[in-house]
Amino acid sequence: MSSTEQGTSSAAPAEPTTAPESAAAPEVPESFYYVHGxxxxxxxxxxGALQHSALIHGMISNLGYTEEQAKANPFPFENIDGDILQMVVDWCNQHKGKPTPPEDTNLPKxxxxxxDLVLAVNYLEIKELLTYCCKQVAMMVKGKSPEEIREIWMIPTDAEDEAAEKExxxxxxxxxxxETAAAAGDAK
Amino acid sequence: MAPSLAKLMLSNETSLKVLGNSLIMEKVLKYSNAFDIHSFRKTCHGIRTCVDDLKLDPQFEVYVIYMITDKKIDAAARVTGYKTFKSISYEQINDCENIITTVLAVLEMNLKNQKACLEELRLVCSFYEWTVKSKEPLETLIPEKLVPITSEFLAGFKEILKRRSGLLKVKKLNLYSVREEDVMQVLPYLDPKSLEKLQIGDSHWLHGELYHKTDYPESLKISYDIEEMTKTEQWKNLRQVTVNTGILSTPIQKMNLTNCSKIYITSVARITSDDVVYLKENLLTPKLQSCTICFEEFVEDPQLTEFFGQPRYIERAVVVFKRDRRIWYFPIPGANGSMMEIDLDRKLCLENVDSFKYE
Structure with a gap:
């Protein structure tokens, strides 16, 4: 359902289908938005997929873009790497309109x-995915000593922190x- | 670039942004137990601050402290939902350190945010390493080395309990190798509504319990008075009491035992006919399970038969200095046929039973 496009490709808006008279309610065409990292x-x-993100959902509701406007103005997330945004988009698509399962085993190992995914998901306010990611972080440190945790996540000790700051x-x-010496030389 | 600087830069960019973010960390710690939270705290200052700000309930279920020597203390804890204990040993290497200060600091940090009720808090003071045969005689070890650190530790623990925002909830409190004043450093500072079971024992009892020996020096057997602790609200609400001491001097009728369903006391200095009658009258309720009281001396004046009538069962003593064993039965009102069995020989046992012994 999702497609990845470079730049501003011309994805034609979905044509509204003519609902048969017997149908209870006319089917509303799905609207699409565009994001880039x-x-x-x-x-x-x-x-529908973007509803998972409270941030984007809020933006969409406030802007009231038409399909054309949305295409012309993709939401820029400059703080999120492209591959991470791809993961997020894929997850949102996979779970569109479905109840989220208690476990998600497809998270990056x-x-x-x-x-990076945790930070992106936290920023985009995708509650369920953030919960899965946090659970995975917790599982990765389960039973580990402070030294092992430091090693896994490259966390400096307080002493290393201080020394590095001093350096x-x-x-x-x-x-x-x-720079001051160079500036003084130039002035002469 | 120095490796430490590279590490710092990486951590600043990613690790600390994640693990130093309270919203993210709260979700991560929701799936972590108290030990993992403790490990996170010890990684670095930024993460420690984040974890501490969250004030998470560590959910300890059992917390045990063994004071092995004046320079060695072990602590063990189990978290709700886990079967195994995690333990840590503290050892004082040089004299400029204070092992008690270190242990208390960790204890305070661990229990500061504990809101869940601890199933058991066990403090085994003066658990001296008798297993490793000490070269020093027992007489010199207990009073000179162990009592001061027990007092220092419990005085510190009392301050920790007082500093908490609410009373610590504990269901079962075990204090071994303690004197009555030591108990008073802890008991009044626990939540009286949560405390159901109390077990206390002095060094004499612990020595016998651990090594099944009766060679505890007479000079070290101290008289025990629990009157002060029996006046506390915590004591009065207890369901189960176990007092294992050398000689308990507090009179039975001052022990406030009538709310208890299970009592085990070894041993009181003296018991009288009035005490037995008092216990029978006050414990004759459906909630009684058992009450066992060992005693040094029984003063049967007047004779119990004047109150209870003839016993249903008598077992004559075969040795002259021994007392006859006598058993009486009394129906418990509102207990659907259950009876109180009073079994008296070298100890007094009152028990809720459904049938007669030795029919």
Whole structure:
């Protein structure tokens, strides 16, 4: 149902179908919106799938875009990597209009990707997917020592943190001193 | 770039953004147990602050502390829903550290946000390593080394309990190798509505219990007075009481035992006919399960037959200095045929039974 398009491809809006007279209610054509991440790849997603994201759902409701306007103005999520946004879009499509299952085993197993996904999902306010991701994070650290957790997620110790900060400050100081000296040389 | 700086940059960009975000962390910790939460706390300052701000209930079910020596303390805990305990050993390596301060700091951190009722809180003070045969004689170990750290520990624990925003809920409190003043450092600061069972024991009892020995030095057997603790609201609400001490000097009628359904006391210094009658009258209710009281001396004046009539069963003592065993039965009002059995020989047992013994 979803398609990935580069730039602004011309996806024709769905034509309303003529409902047979016997039908109880006329079928409303599904509307589509467009989103892109850091890589500018535009994803066409149905409004139904986007309902999972409280953020996008709120934006759609407030804007009241027509199909053409939506196509011309994809929602930009510059803080989300393209592959992560693809994962989010796929998840929203897979779970469109369905009750979410208690478990989701299709989440990324690589820790870096999982954390990127957590941040994206948190930003887009996709409650159910955030819950799955958080559960996976919890499972990955279950029974681990603080040292092991630090190793998994590359967390510095307080001492390392302090030392690294000092080092960064020292470097910044040196760079600033170098720039001042260069500026003084130019002035002469 | 130095590895530590690379690590810091990566963590700042991703790990801390995730694990330092309270909304995300709250969801992660929902699926973590108290030990995992504790591990998260110990990773770094940013994550620790985030975890602490969430004030999550660690849901401890059982918490145990063994004071093994004045330089070694073990703690073990089990979380609701788990079968196994997780334990940690604290050891004082040099004299500039204070092991009690360390243990208390962890205890406070663990119990600060505990809102769920602990099924059991067990403090085994002076659990001296008798298993590893000590070179020092027992007489020098107990008073000189163990009592001071027990007092220091329990005084600190009392402050932790007082600093909590609400009274700690505990269903069963076990205090081993403690004196009466030690019990008073803990008992009055627990939620009286939650506490159902109390078990206390002195060093003498613990020694016998652990090693099945009766060689505990006479000089170390201390007289025990529980009168003060029996006046607390916590005691009065108890359903089960077990007091394992050398010699209990508190008179039975001052023990406030009438709310209990299960009582085990070993041993009181003295019991009289009036005490037996008092117990029979006050415990003759359907809630009685059992009441066992061991005693050093029984003063039968007047004779119990004057109150209870002839016993249903008598077992004559075969040795001159032993007392006859006598058993009486009394129907328990409103208990659908159940009876109170009073079995008296070297100890007094009152029990809720359905049939006669030795028909």
């Amino acid at each position: 850091k890589d500018k790849v535009v994803h066409k997603v149905s409004a 690589q820790k870096e990707k999982l954390f 960064a400050k020292k470097r910044a100081g040196k760079e600033a001193a170098g």
